[in-house]
Amino acid sequence: MNMEIEEDCISPSPTLEETFYILSKKNSVYRVKLSEKGLCLQKEYNGNVKNETIALEDIIGCRCMRSKRFAQKCMWHPTSSKKYLKVVDENSMEWDETDVSAYLYIYAYIIKKGKVKSNKKRERMVITLRFRSYDKYEDNMREAQKWKVTIKYYMNTHLKTSLPSCYFTSSDVKIDNKILVILNPKSGVGKAREVFQNKVVPLLTEADINYDLHVTRHAHDARNLTRTQNMWQYMGGVVVIGGDGILHEVINGLMERPDWENLFQDLKLGIIPSGSGNGLAKSISYAFNEPYDQSPTLVSALNIVRGVSTPLDLVRVETKTQVLFSFLSVGWGLLSDVDIESERIRALGSQRFTVWTVAKLIGLRSYKGTVSYLPVKNEKACSITSDEDNENRSVMSEEGRRDSFYSVGSRRSTYLSAAGSSYESLSDDAVHTFGPPSNLPPLGQPLPPDWVIVKGEFVLVHASYPTHLMTDCIFAPSAKLDDGCIWLCVIKSGISRAHLVQFLLGMSNGTHTTVPQIDFLPVSAFRIEPEPNYGGHITVDGELIEFGPLQAEILPSLANVFARAH
Numbered sequence: 001m002n003m004e005i006e007e008d009c010i011s012p013s014p015t016l017e018e019t020f021y022i023l024s025k026k027n028s029v030y031r032v033k034l035s036e037k038g039l040c041l042q043k044e045y046n047g048n049v050k051n052e053t054i055a056l057e058d059i060i061g062c063r064c065m066r067s068k069r070f071a072q073k074c075m076w077h078p079t080s081s082k083k084y085l086k087v088v089d090e091n092s093m094e095w096d097e098t099d100v101s102a103y104l105y106i107y108a109y110i111i112k113k114g115k116v117k118s119n120k121k122r123e124r125m126v127i128t129l130r131f132r133s134y135d136k137y138e139d140n141m142r143e144a145q146k147w148k149v150t151i152k153y154y155m156n157t158h159l160k161t162s163l164p165s166c167y168f169t170s171s172d173v174k175i176d177n178k179i180l181v182i183l184n185p186k187s188g189v190g191k192a193r194e195v196f197q198n199k200v201v202p203l204l205t206e207a208d209i210n211y212d213l214h215v216t217r218h219a220h221d222a223r224n225l226t227r228t229q230n231m232w233q234y235m236g237g238v239v240v241i242g243g244d245g246i247l248h249e250v251i252n253g254l255m256e257r258p259d260w261e262n263l264f265q266d267l268k269l270g271i272i273p274s275g276s277g278n279g280l281a282k283s284i285s286y287a288f289n290e291p292y293d294q295s296p297t298l299v300s301a302l303n304i305v306r307g308v309s310t311p312l313d314l315v316r317v318e319t320k321t322q323v324l325f326s327f328l329s330v331g332w333g334l335l336s337d338v339d340i341e342s343e344r345i346r347a348l349g350s351q352r353f354t355v356w357t358v359a360k361l362i363g364l365r366s367y368k369g370t371v372s373y374l375p376v377k378n379e380k381a382c383s384i385t386s387d388e389d390n391e392n393r394s395v396m397s398e399e400g401r402r403d404s405f406y407s408v409g410s411r412r413s414t415y416l417s418a419a420g421s422s423y424e425s426l427s428d429d430a431v432h433t434f435g436p437p438s439n440l441p442p443l444g445q446p447l448p449p450d451w452v453i454v455k456g457e458f459v460l461v462h463a464s465y466p467t468h469l470m471t472d473c474i475f476a477p478s479a480k481l482d483d484g485c486i487w488l489c490v491i492k493s494g495i496s497r498a499h500l501v502q503f504l505l506g507m508s509n510g511t512h513t514t515v516p517q518i519d520f521l522p523v524s525a526f527r528i529e530p531e532p533n534y535g536g537h538i539t540v541d542g543e544l545i546e547f548g549p550l551q552a553e554i555l556p557s558l559a560n561v562f563a564r565a566h
Contacts, residue, residue, distance in 0.1 A: 010145050012153035018143075020129060032129060034147060036154050039106065039127065054108045054127065057564065060305045061207040062106045062151050064144045066137070067099035101132040102141040104148060107206040109302055111291070121294035122302065177236035177307060178210040182222050182250065184242030184274075185215055192241050192274040199297045200241065200272060207305035209236065222246050226253030227431070237268035237562060239304050243275020244328050248541040251314070251559070255325050255435040268309040270562035272300045277339075277542055279328050279473070283466030284310075284563050286474070287481050296471070303562040311482040311557035313465050316436060317540050319550045320443060323433045327559065328541040329469055330552050332528050333367050333460030333491075336539040364500075366457040366493035369530035373488055373523040374451050436555055440525055443549050447527065457493035459500065461528055463552065464489075469507075477510035478522075481563075484556035488526055490519040525553040 020030040033040040038056040042049060106127040113120050129147070131140040181200075183192050193215075204211055212234070216222050226238065231254070240246045247269065254263055273281040273296050281300050285292035287310075290299045317324040331339070441447060462475070463486050469475040476487035491503070495517040506512030513520040529549040530536065538545055 010142065010149045012150040013146060016147055016150055018129070018131075018147075032127075034150060034154075036157070039108075041127070054106075054110060054125070056154055057306065058110050059106060059108045059151065059155065060203065060302065062104060062148050063206075063208075064141060064148055065103040065105055066141075067101055067103070100135065100137040100140055101130050102137065102144040104129040104131065104144045106151065109298070119294070120291040122291060122298055178212070178234055179236035179270075179304070180231075180234040180238045181211050181213045182225065182238065182240045182242075182246060183213060183215045184222070184240070184246045187242030187246065187275040195272070195274045195297055196241050200301050203298075203301045203305050209305060211236075211239075216242075216246070220249060223249040223253035223256075226250050227256040231257075231263055231267065235266060236307070237270055237304065237309075239270040239272060239562075241272045241274055243273070244271075244277055244279055244541050245275070245543050247271050247280065247327065248543055251325050251327060252433075256431055256433055258434060260434050264559055268307075268560045268562055269312075270300070270304045272297060272304070273471075277470040279469045279471075279542075280466055280561075282468040282471045283479075283481065284561060286467050288564055290564055293471070299564075303564050306562075306564055308563060309560040310563040312559040312561045313482050313484060314555045314558040315463075315465060315486060315552050316438060316555055317550055317552045318438060318440075318443060319546055320548055321546065323435065324540050324545065325435060325555075326465075326540045326552070328466065329462065329464045329475075329539070330528075330550070331460070331462040331539045332369075332530060333458055333462070333536055334364075335460050335462050335469075336537040339539055339542050340537045340544050364459070364497075365536075366459055366534075367530060367536045368457045368534045369528065370453065370455045371458065371461050371490055371526065371528055372447055372451050372453045373521060373526040374448075376485055376522045376524050436558070438553065440527075440551055440553055443527075443551055451527075454490065454492075457534075459491040459493055459495060460489070461491075462489045463487065463523075463526060465554070473507045474510045475507060475512075477513065481561070482557045484524070484554055485522045486524065486526065486552065486554050488519075488521045488523045489513075490521070491517070492519075525551065527551040 016034040018032055020032065021028070029044045031042040031044070033042075036056065037053075038059065039054040041052045041054065043051075106129070108125045108127065109122045110125055111120055112123040129144070131143045133143065134140050181196070183196055185192050196213075214222075214225060222240070226249075231238070238250060240250055250269065254260055254267070257263065271278075271281050271284075278296065281296065282292055284290075284303065285296075285299050290303075292299050312327060315326040315330070317326050317330060447453070464475045465479060465486055466481055467474050467476050467479045475489070479485065479487050491500070495503075499515050499517050503512045503515045503518055506515060512518065527549070528538070528551075530538070530547065532547075535547070538547055538550065
């Protein structure tokens with residue numbers, strides 16, 4: 001009779017070390033050591049020693065398995081090897097009863113350098129350990145489970161700095177890591193489903209992460225979902241698979257909840273790119289020097305499964321009729337026109353932006369209006385610390401203009417603060433926007449004297465908070481995810497074609513910020529007041545909004561996003 005091994009009754013060990021042998025190579029020995037830093041693998045063969053270290057942060061999970069048919073040889077190897085163990089889950093009924101061995105699969109994704117020094121990528125490695133020191137399968141499985149529990153203990157201890165202690169069970173091993181995956185099947189060139197099934201689900205399985213999947217059916221579906229559902233069951237995080245637009249919906253849906261403040265403190269947000277732009281996904285990887293370009297989906301999914309988060313600035317955008325919350329950009333003029341008008345050639349993917357930009361340059365137009373901005377006081381203003389940030393939020397809540405509550409079909413304004421972490425379901429007939437109050441004068445009222453006001457005709461006005469607007473567009477090279485700063489680019493009419501082309505080409509490597517006739521400014525707030533007869537598109541996070549005046553202000557470190565922060 002098989003004795004079931006209970007993982008919960010096995011205590012993690014401070015350090016584990018074991019020696020493994022390969023029968024086919026009589027003189028080959030593998031010594032494996034597990035510590036809080038990761039795995040140390042040492043191979044000894046005919047007097048030669050080879051060492052390899054797998055860092056703890058590169059390990060995403062592990063599973064205990066049992067031999068299915070044949071007694072296989074113990075090994076640790078990359079998955080590129082042609083030798084595979086025929087094993088099944090330890091609770092399966094398909095095992096080979098003649099083999100009492102227990103197998104531990106450890107899944108890791110390590111950095112590999114290419115032929116070019118700067119050409120790095122993440123590569124999957126499976127370390128397979130065969131335990132067979134005892135005559136009974138149950139005893140060998142207990143040893144394998146001890147290693148598994150210890151690995152999870154170290155991984156979860158590493159997460160304590162970013163997760164509240166209430167997420168840990170009494171055994172200090174398991175985490176409530178259920179996530180909500182929101183998939184937009186029409187994003188980019190329409191391959192989000194394929195990306196999820198083939199590239200994301202295997203990683204979630206290896207990391208033993210539970211998830212619920214919601215496939216959006218129409219515009220604003222993600223926004224309605226996060227506004228009305230019980231989001232407290234997804235303390236593992238909310239992950240979108242699509243472009244930046246779907247995350248925009250999620251954030252604004254959360255801001256339409258009375259419990260928005262508590263949710264944004266505890267809930268982590270993630271994005272796995274399958275859209276045309278993918279600006280935030282690239283910005284996150286760029287901030288932590290991850291090799292995004294080689295495998296965007298893999299790198300972004302690894303951010304999710306490791307469960308570590310980093311603060312992210314949001315921006316409060318106010319128009320005459322609504323309040324929006326933005327994580328990427330606000331634009332008016334050339335770049336926004338390209339973004340919106342190129343939708344008709346979406347099938348080209350990210351190349352649609354290049355094609356449409358060329359077309360717009362041929363018929364270049366200008367836009368008349370007024371642009372005002374509040375410069376940052378000093379360099380430190382773009383790197384607010386956590387204590388300063390919390391203090392600033394407190395001041396905003398006490399002294400800010402309390403107009404962040406907008407009722408659909410009404411212009412009345414008031415600020416409502418949700419007490420506690422209660423969940424309240426909202427119907428479509430009671431949609432309100434909550435969120436932090438404004439520190440700015442209402443639209444249409446004069447600005448303070450420390451603002452800079454520029455009137456005239458403009459080719460473009462574009463603001464970004466993370467580094468990248470798109471995968472190949474590093475718009476704000478000096479930006480940080482949580483620097484408390486908006487990077488505002490203003491190009492007036494009259495710029496030479498040569499300088500404009502230089503600007504557009506320079507966005508691929510960040511050299512555009514020093515092109516003559518370009519103003520690239522760190523600000524904490526700005527206002528755009530376009531003349532109605534000059535038209536043009538206004539976008540927030542790449543989404544078209546109503547044409548008219550708007551103002552925006554930074555909300556430092558308001559959100560938390562998944563990132564492989566070391």
